[in-house]
Amino acid sequence: MSGYGDKILASADIYHTVFAEKHDKNEVAGILDAMVDFNYLRKDSEYYYTITGQGWKKIEELKKEKSYTNQGFIAMAFGKETNLISDTFKKAIAACGYNPCRIDEKQHNNQIVPEILYEISRSKFVVVDITYPNYGAYYEAGYAQALGKEVIVCCRESEFNKEGNPHFDIAQKCMIVWSDEQDLEERLCKRIEATVGLNK
Numbered sequence: 001m002s003g004y005g006d007k008i009l010a011s012a013d014i015y016h017t018v019f020a021e022k023h024d025k026n027e028v029a030g031i032l033d034a035m036v037d038f039n040y041l042r043k044d045s046e047y048y049y050t051i052t053g054q055g056w057k058k059i060e061e062l063k064k065e066k067s068y069t070n071q072g073f074i075a076m077a078f079g080k081e082t083n084l085i086s087d088t089f090k091k092a093i094a095a096c097g098y099n100p101c102r103i104d105e106k107q108h109n110n111q112i113v114p115e116i117l118y119e120i121s122r123s124k125f126v127v128v129d130i131t132y133p134n135y136g137a138y139y140e141a142g143y144a145q146a147l148g149k150e151v152i153v154c155c156r157e158s159e160f161n162k163e164g165n166p167h168f169d170i171a172q173k174c175m176i177v178w179s180d181e182q183d184l185e186e187r188l189c190k191r192i193e194a195t196v197g198l199n200k
Helices: 025-037 052-071 080-095 113-121 135-146 181-195
Strands: 007-008 041-043 050-051 069-076 099-100 123-128 150-156 176-180
Touching: 007 150, 025 041, 025 050, 050 052, 052 176, 069 080, 069 113, 080 099, 080 123, 080 150, 080 181, 113 135, 123 135, 123 181, 135 150, 150 181
Parallel strands: 069 099, 069 123, 123 150, 150 176
Antiparallel strands: 007 050, 041 050
């Protein structure tokens, strides 16, 4: 990130920073020119730019929005038989530096489905348990996938190859197949670190 007053050079080397598709100086310059149109940058010369006051304001807004990505959403069947699984999910998510979110533990006065969709949208990733198949969890996983979230699917080994589990639509995903809660916690921590990254 540049500092106040620093010049930004439209170089092919920063293509990944501006989400350009190619390592191409002209494409980078085109994206930076678009930011000039939004008043986020000022064009100082053919290939040099400076972040404007409006640009710094936008950066601060994005930083605040980023704080919402410190959450991992838990999608699963809720009941006495799943409490240990849920607790293990929470421990693993927290150990990786994220806040676990179980929708049934959130205080609100709204209808449940909009709250679920809202919390998924503000989560960095979703952890889904299919040990006890649940239509709601499948729906939530699909919604998260459509939003481009990382979806981590988990299933107890003893249930994994039973008839109908996992469902065809989700069976193609690489999932965590675990033997006990300790195994689940270790595997889930490793998967979060590898696919989402630690938030520390």
